[in-house]
Structure formats: C-alpha cells, structure tokens
Amino acid sequence: MLAKLKSLTPAPGLSEGWDLLAQNGDVLVITNGAKETTQGYIDQAGLTKYVKRVQSCDEVGLAKPFGKVYEMAHAACDEVSGQGGERWFVASHMWDLHAARKAG
DSSP states (O other): OHHHHTTOOOOTTHHHHHHHHHHTSOEEEEESSOHHHHHHHHHHTTOGGGEEEEEEGGGTTOOTTSHHHHHHHHHHHHHHHOSSSOOOOOOSOHHHHHHHHHTO
C-alpha cells in the first residue's frame, strides 16, 4: 500500500488551490511523517514551488496533536514570515484542526 502512494496523481485543482494559498502568504508544511518522505510527496505532486519549508514532528520528538508540534509550527512561521500576523492552519483531520486551535 505504501508503495502505491508514490504512484498516485494529484487531484484536479490541487495546484490551483496551492497557488491561491501561496498568493496570500508563505506556505509551510507541518507533518507527522518523515521530512524527506513528505518532501518527496510534495515534489511528486509538483507543489515544490509553493512550499517555503517542511517541518517534521520528529524535530520535537512528539507527534500531532501534542502542543509542542504546533509551537514548532509557530516558530517556523516566525522564522519564515516574521513575528505575528494572521496564520491559517489547513488540515485533513478535524482532530488536527482542534489541536492547532487549542495550541493557538
């Protein structure tokens, strides 16, 4: 099954959606997966030009939904885009959105 992930093609409209995100600010990816694996999926989908940084939960030794992961995300945003400002968190799981909101 994992091998099949590498052969999947992007959904129609994926690039346009990411383009819209990138037009409105910097795009960072925060993943529970390995950084290299996630970067490979991004590259394969043709989204590399939109992503400023990929951060893995491995860097803090905990996985989402632990708050330290979202703290890492905030720190990455500060480094890439500067302190403060509006931030959006996009996820495919409601538990991830809930944990991100709880973490601020």
